[in-house]
Amino acid sequence: MYWEQEKECLARPELLQLQLGRLKKTLRKVGATVPFYRNAFSKLKLDPGKVKSLDDLHRFPFTTKQDLRDNYPYGLFAIPLREVVRIHSSSGTTGMATVVGYSKNDIANWSDLVARVLCGAGVTADDMIQIAFGYGLFTGGFGLHYGAERLGASVIPISAGNTKRQIQIMQDFKTTALVCTPSYALKMADVMMDMGINPNGLSLRFGLFGAEPWSEAMRVEINERLGIRATDNYGLSEILGPGVAGECRECNGLHVNEDHFLIEIIDPDSLEHVAPGEVGELVITTLTKEAFPVIRYRTRDLTRLLPEPCPCGRTFVRVNRMMGRSDDMLIIKGVNVFPTQIESILFDVEGTEPHYRLIVERENNEDKLTVMVEVVESIFFDAMKKQRAFMEMIKKRMASELGIGVDVKLVEERTLDRFDGKGERVIDKREL
Amino acid sequence: MRVEQIAVFLENKSGRLAEITTILADNNINIRALSVADTADFGILRLIVDDVEKAQNILKGGGFTVGKTDVLAVEVADKTGGLATVLRSLHSAGINVEYMYAFVNKTGENAVLIFRFERMDEAIEVLLKDGFTLISGAQICAL
Numbered sequence: 325m326y327w328e329q330e331k332e333c334l335a336r337p338e339l340l341q342l343q344l345g346r347l348k349k350t351l352r353k354v355g356a357t358v359p360f361y362r363n364a365f366s367k368l369k370l371d372p373g374k375v376k377s378l379d380d381l382h383r384f385p386f387t388t389k390q391d392l393r394d395n396y397p398y399g400l401f402a403i404p405l406r407e408v409v410r411i412h413s414s415s416g417t418t419g420m421a422t423v424v425g426y427s428k429n430d431i432a433n434w435s436d437l438v439a440r441v442l443c444g445a446g447v448t449a450d451d452m453i454q455i456a457f458g459y460g461l462f463t464g465g466f467g468l469h470y471g472a473e474r475l476g477a478s479v480i481p482i483s484a485g486n487t488k489r490q491i492q493i494m495q496d497f498k499t500t501a502l503v504c505t506p507s508y509a510l511k512m513a514d515v516m517m518d519m520g521i522n523p524n525g526l527s528l529r530f531g532l533f534g535a536e537p538w539s540e541a542m543r544v545e546i547n548e549r550l551g552i553r554a555t556d557n558y559g560l561s562e563i564l565g566p567g568v569a570g571e572c573r574e575c576n577g578l579h580v581n582e583d584h585f586l587i588e589i590i591d592p593d594s595l596e597h598v599a600p601g602e603v604g605e606l607v608i609t610t611l612t613k614e615a616f617p618v619i620r621y622r623t624r625d626l627t628r629l630l631p632e633p634c635p636c637g638r639t640f641v642r643v644n645r646m647m648g649r650s651d652d653m654l655i656i657k658g659v660n661v662f663p664t665q666i667e668s669i670l671f672d673v674e675g676t677e678p679h680y681r682l683i684v685e686r687e688n689n690e691d692k693l694t695v696m697v698e699v700v701e702s703i704f705f706d707a708m709k710k711q712r713a714f715m716e717m718i719k720k721r722m723a724s725e726l727g728i729g730v731d732v733k734l735v736e737e738r739t740l741d742r743f744d745g746k747g748e749r750v751i752d753k754r755e756l
Numbered sequence: 757m758r759v760e761q762i763a764v765f766l767e768n769k770s771g772r773l774a775e776i777t778t779i780l781a782d783n784n785i786n787i788r789a790l791s792v793a794d795t796a797d798f799g800i801l802r803l804i805v806d807d808v809e810k811a812q813n814i815l816k817g818g819g820f821t822v823g824k825t826d827v828l829a830v831e832v833a834d835k836t837g838g839l840a841t842v843l844r845s846l847h848s849a850g851i852n853v854e855y856m857y858a859f860v861n862k863t864g865e866n867a868v869l870i871f872r873f874e875r876m877d878e879a880i881e882v883l884l885k886d887g888f889t890l891i892s893g894a895q896i897c898a899l
Binding site: 699700701704705707708709712734735736737739 | 763765793795797800820823825
């Protein structure tokens, strides 16, 4: 099942030709309108007008999340604000958030790209889609919503949270497709059991999951427990949101929407391309974005190309499900969390370099983050009421700045190991 | 009027209290009074000792998180209602107790109540006005 068959099954030579044309246009556009790119290109004496092949892109510089932050909020927009019809923002503290914009055409493309992903998973206009991603600045909710509407399916925009109500609605409204994070799907299965609801009695057939790393074992469990076919989809707000890539019914890797995105897989240390099939960091260049084009964006997501043709007939290359991160970002309940965010909150309340450790676990199919903090004199109180109020204050601050609830555990001084690398401060016990 | 108290942060791990008291004993520091407030994960140990400076330095050196706070020590006759009269006096003046603990001195005639207030100066004023006896750290150690 295809949404735009002529595009999704375009012969490779024609696809590469289309990509080259769009790449040239994008490079010329950002070189002319975005000072950040103009300066970066001129520093390297790169002329977008002289690009002759897709390989020429490799001479152009990478764009990083830090570049996006440095140009907060609108510095990388390639069109005037009055032509921007939508703003989204990635999770993160106010200081660390990244802002992206969409033109009317961007929204239209976004809708089609997500419709492709839905179609690829087997969803049709006859389906009732329950979207349990948050609606708001996060791209997940709206992205899937547009795609589902574009497809002509019926949308239940329930947003995230309130699991019992989700299940009640799923039962009463006869939901056939569920959109959420894979761990939330498993949580729903748990809650259904508690409520005495047999998933086989529901109308549910499809699950489209994304926004966090998962595994084949989780897919098998979801499929068995909910009696559905679970497919993976991938996207990131810096590039578009959902709709960058999605699995077809073969459930064997995600097709990248290559007519809109050019991908590379690099070694995160040497920054050179890895051999086809080798694991590396996914780098994406947008080919059609108007408001927020990005050149060679380092996603920090690790994956590998699956170069063999797919039996589904799509010619778009597949990538493996995301296999991890090349930085220390954690994805907790679908929210991006950097240890540095927690560090800066602790630094702020302690007034000194904090010693802490982060423990990530999955309890009852729900991610749980515990921050262990060594108690120094500045955060130690002789009255229990004050000590507890202090803990509550940190919890609240972390919840509001990180966007997820955390548990705080106070430990004695000098009991946490000292590390040189900040990545070692994180103990991720989740077994996916 | 005020008495210096040290507070130590303790994780709820077996043997921690024994460790602290051993360190103090090894350094000839005498504990005059103590209390522990605890939750499932951690506790706050409060101590009145005969050498506050030394105890603080030794415990810090031993890797403990130590704080120093002023508390008040009220001496009352060790008989029924002794504590109640003090608390009534504070209550009628609208002064809240943050925490308190008590001990009876060796002769068994008097009890010593250790109080921590948020508004220490006001508490001192009220207690003196109502005729209670406040004793110093040196006096506690001499008991």
